[in-house]
Amino acid sequence: MTQATKFDPRLAPLTQQVKSMANPQQVYYDKAGIRAEKSEGVWNLYRYEDILKVNRHPAVLGNGGQGGSFGHDAPLIPLEIDGEEHAKWRRILDPLFSPKQVALLEPQIRGLARDLIGKFASRGHAELHDEFCEPLPSLIFLRLFGAPIEDFEFFLEFKNGVIHPEGETVEEIEANMAVAGAKLVEYFINYLDERRKDTEEKNDVIGVLLRSEKDGKPIPQEDLINLIFLFMFAGLDTVTASMSCILAWLGQHPEERDRLNADRSLIPAAVEELLRYESPVPSGQRHIRAEIDLGDGLVLKPGDIVHAFWAAANVDPTHHKDPLTVNFDRERNTHMVFASGTHRCLGSHLARLELRLALDEIFDHIPDFVVEDPEKLVYDNVSVRTVQKLPVRFTPR
Numbered sequence: 001m002t003q004a005t006k007f008d009p010r011l012a013p014l015t016q017q018v019k020s021m022a023n024p025q026q027v028y029y030d031k032a033g034i035r036a037e038k039s040e041g042v043w044n045l046y047r048y049e050d051i052l053k054v055n056r057h058p059a060v061l062g063n064g065g066q067g068g069s070f071g072h073d074a075p076l077i078p079l080e081i082d083g084e085e086h087a088k089w090r091r092i093l094d095p096l097f098s099p100k101q102v103a104l105l106e107p108q109i110r111g112l113a114r115d116l117i118g119k120f121a122s123r124g125h126a127e128l129h130d131e132f133c134e135p136l137p138s139l140i141f142l143r144l145f146g147a148p149i150e151d152f153e154f155f156l157e158f159k160n161g162v163i164h165p166e167g168e169t170v171e172e173i174e175a176n177m178a179v180a181g182a183k184l185v186e187y188f189i190n191y192l193d194e195r196r197k198d199t200e201e202k203n204d205v206i207g208v209l210l211r212s213e214k215d216g217k218p219i220p221q222e223d224l225i226n227l228i229f230l231f232m233f234a235g236l237d238t239v240t241a242s243m244s245c246i247l248a249w250l251g252q253h254p255e256e257r258d259r260l261n262a263d264r265s266l267i268p269a270a271v272e273e274l275l276r277y278e279s280p281v282p283s284g285q286r287h288i289r290a291e292i293d294l295g296d297g298l299v300l301k302p303g304d305i306v307h308a309f310w311a312a313a314n315v316d317p318t319h320h321k322d323p324l325t326v327n328f329d330r331e332r333n334t335h336m337v338f339a340s341g342t343h344r345c346l347g348s349h350l351a352r353l354e355l356r357l358a359l360d361e362i363f364d365h366i367p368d369f370v371v372e373d374p375e376k377l378v379y380d381n382v383s384v385r386t387v388q389k390l391p392v393r394f395t396p397r
């Protein structure tokens with residue numbers, strides 16, 4: 001194995017430097033100032049325009065340019081597939097996650113959020129990570145896939161085993177991920193077998209995929225597993241993480257919190273701005289297959305690996321005005337929270353809807369929530385930026 005194939009963004013020096021920082025934005029901002037650097041044989045890119053160019057270039061492979069990962073042998077679909085095959089998958093998947101399609105979920109999302117808040121609203125305090133941010137996206141996801149709600153605990157365990165695996169080395173991390181990954185594959189093989197026997201025509205994501213065709217044939221079982229495997233953690237953890245960061249920020253900024261509560265029409269802009277500032281997915285990999293001249297002497301060569309820091313692009317002062325200030329009135333908020341180009345996030349419309357509705361429901365029930373002890377918040381910035389526990393207090397209802 002070469003140095004390049006061993007590259008793991010979770011162990012990269014910059015990832016490790018910001019690992020548990022509450023406010024890594026200044027570090028990313030400084031990095032954007034230096035534009036790019038080579039670290040352990042890998043190009044770290046920090047600027048918005050450079051990353052945009054790379055993400056759009058036809059001779060650039062995505063995250064899976066070097067084969068499968070995430071504790072699973074086969075490439076995950078569509079994240080680790082490139083070229084025409086990737087485009088075919090996106091043509092099948094995009095309509096399932098379009099703004100119009102996800103908007104149909106609004107009543108369900110609101111209902112689930114209300115039920116969760118109802119369990120703690122009269123208490124006057126809550127731990128929002130475990131009681132709200134973690135269960136809400138997971139429950140929505142189970143509904144979306146038509147999977148049994150009773151399997152909720154299983155999903156949480158899997159998610160944590162794959163996204164936050166224990167281990168100090170690439171080998172240890174991968175071995176621990178593989179154990180969690182294998183459990184999920186087994187579960188889904190059984191689940192798909194059950195669904196195939198079901199004669200009722202269902203319109204959840206699994207139902208539609210079971211009826212869909214690729215290259216004129218039904219989607220093979222193995223591909224369905226590789227799709228679901230990715231969806232599970234892409235949809236479960238990222239929204240939990242974003243929600244925890246957004247609520248932690250608002251719970252420490254009562255003036256902005258009250259402004260949003262008083263004018264709910266600001267919620268979409270506030271969600272965009274807090275996503276930009278918090279950058280829940282800090283970085284991704286790209287694999288270069290042709291020479292790419294980024295200008296001013298920065299030239300990428302075939303075979304180069306790029307570690308693209310979306311988090312730095314999101315506070316790049318050459319692209320954003322005053323990027324370290326959270327400003328709900330920001331005029332042009334073009335960020336890279338969901339990456340860009342070919343592998344742009346499939347679930348961004350769903351994620352945005354969940355975050356907006358979660359805030360609306362929180363304001364309806366516990367509008368004056370404040371973070372209990374801000375100094376004690378523990379952040380994890382590896383893979384996905386999360387607040388691990390979020391104790392808040394509020395006026396009981």
Ligand code: HEM
Pocket residue numbers: 062063077078079080090097230231234235236238239242280281283284285310336337338339342343344345346347348350351352
């Ligand atoms: C705020 C929440 C979310 C954030 C910040 C986020 C972020 C991202 C990012 C940065 C990528 C690009 C990864 C790369 O190329 O390295 C991505 C891809 C992806 N995301 Fe999301 N995501 C979120 C929610 C979701 C949800 C809810 C789903 C569920 C459907 C989802 C499904 C996917 C899929 C399938 C891809 C791969 C797309 C492709 O390769 O064509 N994401 N996401």
